[in-house]
Amino acid sequence: MTEERDDIIVLVDENGEEVEFEHLDTIEMNDSHYVVLLPVSDVEEDEVVILKVEEGEGEEDNLVAVEDEEELNEVFEEFKTRMEDEFDFVDDEE
Incomplete structure (x- = not known):
């Protein structure tokens, strides 16, 4: 049975x-306004996609x-601050 989700x-x-994509924030x-999305796929990547919302026609x-x-x-840093209790963020700096 397929589960219908409002956040997809x-x-x-x-x-x-x-x-x-799963809508995270x-x-x-x-x-x-920006949306933060997580790809829903078999790929095990933990990268979010940030897109800007622009008013369209209608x-x-x-x-x-x-x-x-x-x-x-700047948007990603705000997302990390808001979601620090829900996600483990890893710095890419080596």
């Missing part, structure tokens, strides 16, 4: 393939990649 969203990748920062919003690395890092 489906996006279409650059190859036209549907990819499922929505962050409002600097007059913008009632639909668009999710777009965050190109500015400083902006992306």
Whole structure:
């Protein structure tokens, strides 16, 4: 039996393939909204995807990649602060 979950969203990748993501958080920062997503797949990667919410036509919003690395890092740091009790974050610095 397939379980239906409210926290799963489906996006279409650059190859036209549907990819499922678990919605972890929505962050409002600097007059913008961002969603933090975790890919739902067989791959054992623990990398989140952060997308910016932009108003689209009508009632639909668009999710777009965050190109500015400083902006992306700022949102990720806020996510880490908010979710420190739920996730174990590992620094990539070696």
